[in-house]
Amino acid sequence: MSRTRMIVSEAFRSLGANLSTTIAATMTVLIGMFLLGMLVALGSWVVSWSDQVKRELMVKVYFEPDRTEQQINAVRTRLESDERVCSVEFISAAEALERMRQRYPELTENLSANPLPDSFEVQPCDADDTAAIAAGVERPPPPGVDKVNYGERTADRILHVARVIQIVFLVAVVVLLAASTLLIANTIRLSIFSRRREIEVMKLVGATNWFVRGPFMLEGLLCGLIGAVAAVLLLLLGKELALPAILGRIEAGAGVQALSFMWNAVILIVVSLVIGAVGSGLTLRRFLQV
Amino acid sequence: MQEPTLQDTAVPTAVAEPRREPAPAPGPGAMIVFENVRKVYEPNVVALDGISFVIDKGEFVFIVGASGSGKSTLIKLLLKEIEPTDGRIIVGGRDLGRLKRSKVPLLRRNVGCVFQDFKLLPNRTAAENVAYALKVQGESRTSVRRKVPEVLNLVGLADKMSSLPDELSGGEQQRVSIARAVVNNPPLLICDEPTGNLDPDTSVGIMQLLYRINRAGTTILMVTHDREMVDKMRRRVLALEDGKLARDERRGGYTSE
Numbered sequence: 001m002s003r004t005r006m007i008v009s010e011a012f013r014s015l016g017a018n019l020s021t022t023i024a025a026t027m028t029v030l031i032g033m034f035l036l037g038m039l040v041a042l043g044s045w046v047v048s049w050s051d052q053v054k055r056e057l058m059v060k061v062y063f064e065p066d067r068t069e070q071q072i073n074a075v076r077t078r079l080e081s082d083e084r085v086c087s088v089e090f091i092s093a094a095e096a097l098e099r100m101r102q103r104y105p106e107l108t109e110n111l112s113a114n115p116l117p118d119s120f121e122v123q124p125c126d127a128d129d130t131a132a133i134a135a136g137v138e139r140p141p142p143p144g145v146d147k148v149n150y151g152e153r154t155a156d157r158i159l160h161v162a163r164v165i166q167i168v169f170l171v172a173v174v175v176l177l178a179a180s181t182l183l184i185a186n187t188i189r190l191s192i193f194s195r196r197r198e199i200e201v202m203k204l205v206g207a208t209n210w211f212v213r214g215p216f217m218l219e220g221l222l223c224g225l226i227g228a229v230a231a232v233l234l235l236l237l238g239k240e241l242a243l244p245a246i247l248g249r250i251e252a253g254a255g256v257q258a259l260s261f262m263w264n265a266v267i268l269i270v271v272s273l274v275i276g277a278v279g280s281g282l283t284l285r286r287f288l289q290v
Numbered sequence: 291m292q293e294p295t296l297q298d299t300a301v302p303t304a305v306a307e308p309r310r311e312p313a314p315a316p317g318p319g320a321m322i323v324f325e326n327v328r329k330v331y332e333p334n335v336v337a338l339d340g341i342s343f344v345i346d347k348g349e350f351v352f353i354v355g356a357s358g359s360g361k362s363t364l365i366k367l368l369l370k371e372i373e374p375t376d377g378r379i380i381v382g383g384r385d386l387g388r389l390k391r392s393k394v395p396l397l398r399r400n401v402g403c404v405f406q407d408f409k410l411l412p413n414r415t416a417a418e419n420v421a422y423a424l425k426v427q428g429e430s431r432t433s434v435r436r437k438v439p440e441v442l443n444l445v446g447l448a449d450k451m452s453s454l455p456d457e458l459s460g461g462e463q464q465r466v467s468i469a470r471a472v473v474n475n476p477p478l479l480i481c482d483e484p485t486g487n488l489d490p491d492t493s494v495g496i497m498q499l500l501y502r503i504n505r506a507g508t509t510i511l512m513v514t515h516d517r518e519m520v521d522k523m524r525r526r527v528l529a530l531e532d533g534k535l536a537r538d539e540r541r542g543g544y545t546s547e
Contacts, residue, residue: 201409205423206426
């Protein structure tokens with residue numbers, strides 16, 4: 001009990017005594033976490049957007065004009081038994097024409113008859129399976145089916161772009177996390193290095209490793225916490241002030257959402273606490289070999 | 291108890307007088323036992339080459355020798371800062387080779403250390419520096435408050451309790467470091483050239499203090515280059531030369547006569 005109190009009082013004491021290094025460490029955490037927070041928000045938004053775009057990918061199965069009801073049902077059964085398929089929607093020729101009329105009124109104005117076929121719109125569970133599902137229906141083509149289409153070119157490009165975006169995001173997060181870890185660890189190392197004499201003395205008068213480490217880890221924890229909270233406040237400010245001005249100009253579906261701010265904040269705080277405490281604990285190991 | 295003062299330049303005559311002789315043979319009263327201790331620093335620097343000696347409880351022993359003769363290595367071995375390449379070291383009944391790393395802090399609490407460069411924490415007052423050694427061991431606040439003034443009074447710094455090390459003279463700083471080393475009554479006090487940075491007059495005061503601590507029962511092992519002091523005190527001398535024990539005299543001088 002008195003040990004804990006001692007460690008806490010030692011930690012606060014040295015936070016005050018080494019104010020400049022404390023501030024430096026806190027600022028480092030702040031910058032690192034601010035960038036990480038921005039990246040997480042931006043990245044999760046972009047990933048969500050690419051998911052949205054991918055969701056628009058679907059396989060279309062067009063029927064011949066002389067298809068029978070059984071043939072349609074047979075295809076439906078076949079599609080629905082495929083576990084990669086999430087939903088199958090039947091679009092009758094009349095519905096297709098109605099949609100067409102809404103989208104391109106001038107094209108449909110002078111039509112004497114409905115040239116559009118009946119079709120299925122097949123929604124894959126995973127956009128990456130689009131091509132495979134299409135191939136599955138096409139080969140061999142069931143009776144009554146005219147052709148299967150999934151917008152090969154566009155689909156491939158969208159999938160490619162989405163994959164690139166996700167990889168870039170992931171790499172950026174990893175790199176930034178590594179960079180801020182190193183940066184923070186380095187700051188901690190500097191502050192510990194400037195106090196290695198103190199540590200030497202502690203060890204010589206018989207302080208246990210944990211007794212030496214405790215105050216340092218607590219300091220790291222506090223620096224991490226303060227830095228992260230400041231970063232979260234800055235991000236909040238940015239979200240409330242800057243974001244509306246930018247978002248107004250970007251077209252995106254309603255389903256596109258960044259990771260919620262609260263989760264983002266929680267991630268930042270947890271990450272910086274872990275980096276702060278573990279960073280100083282690990283760095284100390286080298287100096288503890290007295 | 292007589293307070294040592296700086297004017298008191300003469301080495302106390304009592305020091306030169308033969309007191310009760312320390313037991314000559316290693317027995318259960320041994321404080322330090324070195325058995326064929328060898329220390330080789332990689333790749334092939336032999337720092338200590340088969341050293342054996344026994345220091346009994348209550349002894350006052352000088353270790354002399356030129357730089358590089360292995361004195362510092364010997365002290366580091368005693369504190370288990372480094373491990374011997376070969377041989378056995380026993381301190382206060384503990385075999386250091388079998389002592390677990392986690393128990394090293396316990397060893398150090400039983401061995402006071404005084405260094406040439408004092409090793410005080412610069413941003414703490416004299417009293418806080420001394421208190422630190424107690425706090426590290428989880429001493430209660432009341433006990434710290436009682437013991438710190440007591441020991442600072444013993445070393446003659448009762449009026450400098452709240453001075454920072456920078457505000458103290460070299461001799462005073464060394465007194466603080468001695469106070470820190472003995473505040474928890476360790477049975478063994480190791481001094482690594484405690485007077486190395488001090489002028490002769492101040493050194494005498496420090497020696498008087500150490501002598502008094504020794505009289506109270508603490509075993510003292512002192513590495514020194516202070517020829518005059520060793521010759522005057524006529525205590526046991528262990529002389530190291532190139533990692534070997536060149537001399538072990540009951541009441542020797544700095545050099546062999």
